[in-house]
Each structure stands twice: as C-alpha cells, then as structure tokens.
Amino acid sequence: MQAAVGHQATTPARWAAVAPAGRPSMARTHPLNVLATLDRARTRRYHLAAAAIAGTGLLAGAYNLFCIIFASRLIGRVYYADETATPGEPGQLPPDAAAALNGVAFCGTFVGELAFSWLGDRIGRRRAYGLALALVAVFSAASGFSFGREAKAVLATLCFFRFWLGVGVGGSHPLSAAIVAEYTNKRTRGAFVAAAHAMQGVGILLGCTVALGVSSVVPEADHVWRAILAAGAVPAALSFYLRTKLPETARYTALVAREPKRAAADMSLVLRTRIQEQELDVSVGRVDDEWGLFSVQFMKRHGLHLLATSSACFLLNLTYYTSMGAVQEVARLARAQALIALCGATPGYILSVVLGRRRLQLAGFAVMTLSMLALAISYDHWTSHAAGFFALYNVTFFFANVGPNTTTFVAPAELFPARLRCTCHGVAMAAGRAGAVLGAFGFLSKGGDYASGIGTRNELFVLAGTNFLGMLMSLFVPETRGASLEVLSKEVIYESNGMFMDSSGG
Structure with a gap:
C-alpha cells in the first residue's frame, strides 16, 4: 500500500480484526486510510503543535501543585506569626494546615484523573480537555483571591479552591497523553508524549522563577503568595485557547464516534493532503466492540x-x-x-x-x-x-x-x-x-x-x-x-x- 502522506491518499488500507486462531473475529473489518496516514506521516508542524498544547496544560498543572510550597511559607508568616513563632523568628503554618493544603490538591487530582479520563472517552478528548483546563484556569485565579483576613477563613477557601484546581490538573494528565499519542506517528509517538510530560519539570522551574520575580517587586507578603498562585491561570488559559486550533483526534472520531469520513476531513486539513475514507461496515458484528472496562x-x-x-x-x-x-x-x-x-x-x-x-x-x-x-x-x-x-x-x-x-x-x-x-x-x-x-x-x-x-x-x-x-x-x-x-x-x-x-x- 502506498503511504497516504502525499498530495493524495486514495488507496484503501485494509484493517482486519485480531482473532484467536481457529475462531472467527466478531470485531469490525473496515478500511481506515486516515489511521494509516497518521501512522506513517512525517513529523510536521501539527505534531509539534499537539505536543506543545498538551505540554502547556501539564506545565500549568505542575506549576500550580508546586507553588503551594511558597504560598504555605508566606501564609505562615502572615497569619501565624503570633501563634507559632518564637521571638525573632517568622511564623510557620501548622503541620495540620500544611497537610490539608497539600492533601486536598492530591484528592482533587485523584478525582480528576478518574472523572475526566472517563469523560474523555465519552465526549471526546478535545472537549474534555477544554473543561479540565477551564477548571485549572478559574481555580488558579480564585486561589489568589482566597477571601478573609482570619487564618481559618483564608485556609478554608484556599482548600476549597485547590480541591477543584486539583480536579482540573488531574483531568489534564490522561487527556493530554491520549491527544498526543493519537495525533503522532508510530515512530515518534513515544518521544512526543514524553516531551509533553517533561513540561512538568519546566512548570516547576517556572514556579521558582515567578516566585523570585514576584517577591522582588511586590512588597507585601500577603500579596506575594496570592500573585504567585493566581499566575498559574495564565498557562492554563493559554493552553485552553490553543486547543481550539486542533480538531478532535482522528482515532476518537473514527473508532469511538464512528465517523471516519469526518476524521478523514479533519486530518486532510491538518496534514494539508486529501484522504478519502469509506463508512464503517456496521453489518459486521459489533458484540466484540462493546465490552467495557470491567x-x-x-x-x-x-x-x-x-x-x-x-x-x-x-x-x-x-x-x-x-x-x-x-x-x-x-x-x-x-x-x-x-x-x-x-x-x-x-x-x-x-x-x-x-x-x-x-x-x-x-x-x-x-x-x-x-x-x-x-x-x-x-x-x-x-x-x-x-x-x-x-x-x-x-x-x-x-x-x-x-x-x-x-x-x-x-x-x-x-x-x-x-x-x-x-x-x-x-x-x-x-x-x-x-x-x-x-x-x-x-x-x-x-x-x-x-x-x-x-x-x-x-x-x-x-x-x-x-x-x-x-x-x-x-x-x-x-x-x-x-x-x-x-x-x-x-x-x-x-x-x-x-x-x-x-x-x-x-
């Protein structure tokens, strides 16, 4: 079969279901040129774009989870100076309060990884990823505006905001991995998924840089930690916007939504080529296609x-x-x-x-x-x-x-x-x-x-x-x-x- 990467890809690629020896396959058999095209496509700008968009979301998540270290120290100095500090030393956040701030984010991330991963298989990777990024952006900004001048009020609202922030961060993990994996070719797929994942390290370093920059220009400690946390909304909002530039992944559209012609049309625009696709043969038994996770x-x-x-x-x-x-x-x-x-x-x-x-x-x-x-x-x-x-x-x-x-x-x-x-x-x-x-x-x-x-x-x-x-x-x-x-x-x-x-x- 000719690689469907040129100016025109019209030769059908046969796809046959895997079946144990001696047993007929119940899965569908259908031509899917679009998947063969993606598997063999040369590395192009859209590969870099998909990895960058997914990586920016992961960067935003790592930044927000990491920066609570700086916020915790400053909250201790601002709100617990009289309760926990010895004379001449700054206040510290009590261990229970520090554990709560970290624990709610972990719990939210756990929930988000399960909830948004399920959602990504139901409504599509692109839409679910947008919802996860919206949560990250909104609750990053909200964390900087945790209201109340009493320590308990500030911590209570901050914990609430960070739980939902964690839900969004957790949702971005499986969705970003699936988006990059389904967009890239089979030769460089691992490199692009790993490169997107490596952006979490960049997010941690960005957190250190922002903390240094904000602390050097903002004189009030209570404003410093709020600005550091609110800044996490910027990369999340950027990734939310950029994701609108890419269509839904072809594998979701063709294999899950069962619209191979739409998948071929979407990827024709992305690859700047012409991919012809036929409808799925729904006459083939679908029993083997419908088994679930359990x-x-x-x-x-x-x-x-x-x-x-x-x-x-x-x-x-x-x-x-x-x-x-x-x-x-x-x-x-x-x-x-x-x-x-x-x-x-x-x-x-x-x-x-x-x-x-x-x-x-x-x-x-x-x-x-x-x-x-x-x-x-x-x-x-x-x-x-x-x-x-x-x-x-x-x-x-x-x-x-x-x-x-x-x-x-x-x-x-x-x-x-x-x-x-x-x-x-x-x-x-x-x-x-x-x-x-x-x-x-x-x-x-x-x-x-x-x-x-x-x-x-x-x-x-x-x-x-x-x-x-x-x-x-x-x-x-x-x-x-x-x-x-x-x-x-x-x-x-x-x-x-x-x-x-x-x-x-x-």
Whole structure:
C-alpha cells in the first residue's frame, strides 16, 4: 500500500480484526486510510503543535501543585506569626494546615484523573480537555483571591479552591497523553508524549522563577503568595485557547464516534493532503466492540496490562514522594524539588525512542533499587557525608525521571483500545496519585516528621523493596515502540499487500 502522506491518499488500507486462531473475529473489518496516514506521516508542524498544547496544560498543572510550597511559607508568616513563632523568628503554618493544603490538591487530582479520563472517552478528548483546563484556569485565579483576613477563613477557601484546581490538573494528565499519542506517528509517538510530560519539570522551574520575580517587586507578603498562585491561570488559559486550533483526534472520531469520513476531513486539513475514507461496515458484528472496562473480555486482553501499568505508577510515586521527606530530613535542603526537576525531566523523551519503553522502565527501577539499598545499608556513613548522599540521591532520581517517571506516563496511552484509552490511563495515574498520598503522609508520625515515624533507614529499605516490585511489574508491560496503536490495543492489525505488522514494530 502506498503511504497516504502525499498530495493524495486514495488507496484503501485494509484493517482486519485480531482473532484467536481457529475462531472467527466478531470485531469490525473496515478500511481506515486516515489511521494509516497518521501512522506513517512525517513529523510536521501539527505534531509539534499537539505536543506543545498538551505540554502547556501539564506545565500549568505542575506549576500550580508546586507553588503551594511558597504560598504555605508566606501564609505562615502572615497569619501565624503570633501563634507559632518564637521571638525573632517568622511564623510557620501548622503541620495540620500544611497537610490539608497539600492533601486536598492530591484528592482533587485523584478525582480528576478518574472523572475526566472517563469523560474523555465519552465526549471526546478535545472537549474534555477544554473543561479540565477551564477548571485549572478559574481555580488558579480564585486561589489568589482566597477571601478573609482570619487564618481559618483564608485556609478554608484556599482548600476549597485547590480541591477543584486539583480536579482540573488531574483531568489534564490522561487527556493530554491520549491527544498526543493519537495525533503522532508510530515512530515518534513515544518521544512526543514524553516531551509533553517533561513540561512538568519546566512548570516547576517556572514556579521558582515567578516566585523570585514576584517577591522582588511586590512588597507585601500577603500579596506575594496570592500573585504567585493566581499566575498559574495564565498557562492554563493559554493552553485552553490553543486547543481550539486542533480538531478532535482522528482515532476518537473514527473508532469511538464512528465517523471516519469526518476524521478523514479533519486530518486532510491538518496534514494539508486529501484522504478519502469509506463508512464503517456496521453489518459486521459489533458484540466484540462493546465490552467495557470491567468485562471478562477486557480482563483477558488487557487486565494484566492495566495491573502492571497501575502498579508501576503506584510504586514509583510511593518512592518519589516518600524520598522527598527523607532527603529533607537528612540534608535539610529546601530546594530538593528544583533539583529533581533539573535532574532528568528531559532525556527520557529521547531514550524512550532509542531504547524502548519497557527496557528503559526496567533499567530505571533497577538503578533506583540499588541506589536505595546503598543509601540504607551505609546510612550512618551518609548522615555525616551530605554531599555523597546527594550525589547518590541525584543518580537515583535522574534514573527515576528518565525511566519510570516518563514511561509510566507513555505506556498507558498506547496499550488500550481507543474507546477505553483515556479511562485506563486515568486509572493508572490515579493509582500513582494514591502512591503519592501514601508516600507523602503514610510514613509520618503524628508529630509530622520521619525520624519519629518508622525511621529514615527503615524507610529507605522499604523503598528499595517497592522499587524492586516496580521492576517485577514492569516485566508485564509489553514494548510499544514503533507499533501502531491499533496493533498494541489488539483492535486491528494492519495489512499491506499481504504483509502484516506485528506488535514489535517490525
């Protein structure tokens, strides 16, 4: 079959349903030139546009979640100077109040990842993504206007606004991944999804930059934290506007909405070519097309994939957020998150293409396991050698960011059918958010510190074990590099002149 990327793409590409040997397929068989065109299209400006739009939304989410660190400190100084401060020292936000500010955002993100991922499979990625970005923009701005001069009133309204902000941020995760995955070609798909994900690191660095800039020009502390939080509305509003420039993804339109002609028309405009498409053959049995997330068919085909991707997300975030507490206790450095952002947010999008998602994830978890064991076994040595501790710590989280932190975002956007793609990605991300909550709060004592909890050394041994489990679960995640989404999700296999492409991308 000729690649449908030129000035005219009229040759039909045959798509045949995957069926076990000896059993007739109940899934549809139909020509879908538009999907073959997208899979083989050269990298063009619209690929960059899709990744930039999705990445800007992720940047806005990371900025808003990170900047509460600055706001919490300033709120403590403004509203708790008389209650918690010793003479000559600034006030601090009480541990319960600080936990509430972080906890409501985590809870909102968890809800958003589940709710908006389901919505993305029902009303379309583009519309659902717009709703999620609107929530982020509105409640970012509202956070800066948390009303009341009493500490309790300010915190109560801020917690309310940050919960709904978290819902929008959570919704942007599965939707942005699905949008980029469904727009890009099969050769560079992983790189573009990973590049969009890496924008979260840029969001953290942007938060540091905005905090420095605002604090240098705004004299009143109560105005500084409000301006920092309200500034998070700008990238969200920008992404909301830019998303109107792209049509709905062709895979949703063709495979979920069942309008392949509209998908072909949309992509003809985007690709600046002409794609002819036929209507789906609805005479073919649709029974196999209608099984849902909790069906026996799904569990047989994708249950292990969902378990593996969700477990890897959970274990990674458990390590990630628990270790933040450990590093602050041992080295007492408040810039830990900025170091994490600088340590490896970018290289993953290159290595995910060169090495493949599965191999990169396995390597990342393996290095994290060995590093945590080295920190735990020689813990007494590291307590008096902070420089060495941070060197090994940065090695650990360099591989975390390059490996599992990237691949656990990419793989769930590739493995599942189009009609369940967002939902399954949202389930995996929500599992990761549960791991983040457990990591951030589960190892703390009632006094709010790690030393009187399970102890930092024991915590490091636990984290070595969780990383090892993550490595084991990664064995059940298939390689997705270079293969069509429809092959990976076992919806259809691509046939060209009698030659089949298998899931290895060969």
